[in-house]
Amino acid sequence: MTVSLDDVKNLYAKPLLDLVFEAAQVQRANHEANEVQLCTLLSIKTGGCTEDCKYCSQSIHNKTELEKESLLDVDTVLASAKRAKDSGSTRFCMGAAWRQVNDGRAFDRVIDMVKGVREMGLEACATLGMLTETQAVRLKEAGLTAYNHNLDTSEDYYSNIITTRSYQERLDTIANVASAGISLCCGGIIGMGESREDRIKLLHTLANLDPQPESVPINALVPVEGTPLAKTEPLDIFEWIRAIAVARILVPKAMVRLSAGRLSISREAQALAFMAGANAIFTGDKLLTTPNPAANEDHQLMETLGLTARAPDKECGECESHEKLRA
Numbered sequence: 001m002t003v004s005l006d007d008v009k010n011l012y013a014k015p016l017l018d019l020v021f022e023a024a025q026v027q028r029a030n031h032e033a034n035e036v037q038l039c040t041l042l043s044i045k046t047g048g049c050t051e052d053c054k055y056c057s058q059s060i061h062n063k064t065e066l067e068k069e070s071l072l073d074v075d076t077v078l079a080s081a082k083r084a085k086d087s088g089s090t091r092f093c094m095g096a097a098w099r100q101v102n103d104g105r106a107f108d109r110v111i112d113m114v115k116g117v118r119e120m121g122l123e124a125c126a127t128l129g130m131l132t133e134t135q136a137v138r139l140k141e142a143g144l145t146a147y148n149h150n151l152d153t154s155e156d157y158y159s160n161i162i163t164t165r166s167y168q169e170r171l172d173t174i175a176n177v178a179s180a181g182i183s184l185c186c187g188g189i190i191g192m193g194e195s196r197e198d199r200i201k202l203l204h205t206l207a208n209l210d211p212q213p214e215s216v217p218i219n220a221l222v223p224v225e226g227t228p229l230a231k232t233e234p235l236d237i238f239e240w241i242r243a244i245a246v247a248r249i250l251v252p253k254a255m256v257r258l259s260a261g262r263l264s265i266s267r268e269a270q271a272l273a274f275m276a277g278a279n280a281i282f283t284g285d286k287l288l289t290t291p292n293p294a295a296n297e298d299h300q301l302m303e304t305l306g307l308t309a310r311a312p313d314k315e316c317g318e319c320e321s322h323e324k325l326r327a
């Protein structure tokens with residue numbers, strides 16, 4: 001079903017409490033109300049990326065203090081996945097600072113990482129930049145559960161943020177992931193100086209992806225020293241809540257994932273985000289290169305709110321991408 005831009009605008013314009021209430025109803029109709037999926041991220045190749053994403057610590061175009069690291073070996077990654085599993089994560093996501101995947105030894109190694117993570121009984125997710133259809137099929141055959149490729153912002157605002165990769169190229173990768181039968185994890189970043197109209201357009205594009213994403217990461221900009229966005233004015237937290245609620249309503253079956261930026265978001269705002277339909281977080285001290293709340297703080301917050309960690313391999317229900325995965 002197509003979602004019109006006016007539908008998204010109307011949702012966004014609702015009184016906040018009505019919007020959160022509606023999102024909570026959608027959440028409860030489609031998911032366990034008090035369950036949160038815990039995921040862990042690992043940067044498997046860090047820094048030196050040729051893309052010019054203005055938010056990113058890993059771009060060679062930005063003067064950040066980041067230690068580069070070449071592609072990790074398989075054993076190191078699997079040891080990290082084991083620790084993630086032991087601390088309650090059910091999804092392990094591997095990120096590489098690549099513009100695109102190139103066939104060859106590095107990609108072969110990533111394939112082995114995916115196989116190893118799946119053998120541990122974890123969901124495996126990867127975010128490696130642009131992907132051809134053949135590469136997507138190889139990842140699928142290795143057992144990859146989901147591929148993360150974000151739209152980041154609206155098509156209109158996009159050229160303010162990235163010039164080395166077009167919006168259409170992102171959509172092409174997303175289409176390659178879908179046609180290989182891999183679940184799509186696709187979201188964006190808010191708080192990069194975009195307007196509310198841009199956030200509405202981003203959510204409109206996300207909601208009209210076919211199939212809809214299985215996971216929608218909502219990142220709040222982490223302002224990194226040395227990037228062009230380092231001094232960006234922080235976003236009103238209720239805009240973040242609105243984006244989460246609208247994502248929940250428009251993509252009802254998806255896991256709505258609180259991603260980057262939680263370290264500077266209060267416990268109270270995070271609680272409201274869970275009420276507004278968020279049902280997944282990244283745990284562990286680090287995201288890819290920036291800090292994240294300590295695991296014990298997250299466990300404490302979940303305990304205080306009466307939230308439980310989602311059990312491994314539980315599927316979201318009837319969403320199309322999971323049906324494809326079962327086939």
Ligand code: SAM
Nearest residue numbers: 055056096097098127129150219220221222260
């Ligand atoms: N290089 C690959 C790519 O860009 O597709 C994968 C890794 S990249 C770090 C994954 C996503 O992390 C980006 O698309 C962006 O949405 C998010 N991200 C990166 N840096 C961020 C920051 N400083 N604040 C918020 N989100 C960020």
Ligand code: DTB
Nearest residue numbers: 095127217259260287288289290
């Ligand atoms: C996504 O949308 N958020 C995660 C995940 N996909 C790979 C990454 C956030 C990265 C935040 C910045 C950093 O730690 O480098």
Ligand code: SF4
Nearest residue numbers: 049051053056059097
């Ligand atoms: Fe490279 Fe990804 Fe960072 Fe962009 S977001 S600079 S593609 S690592």
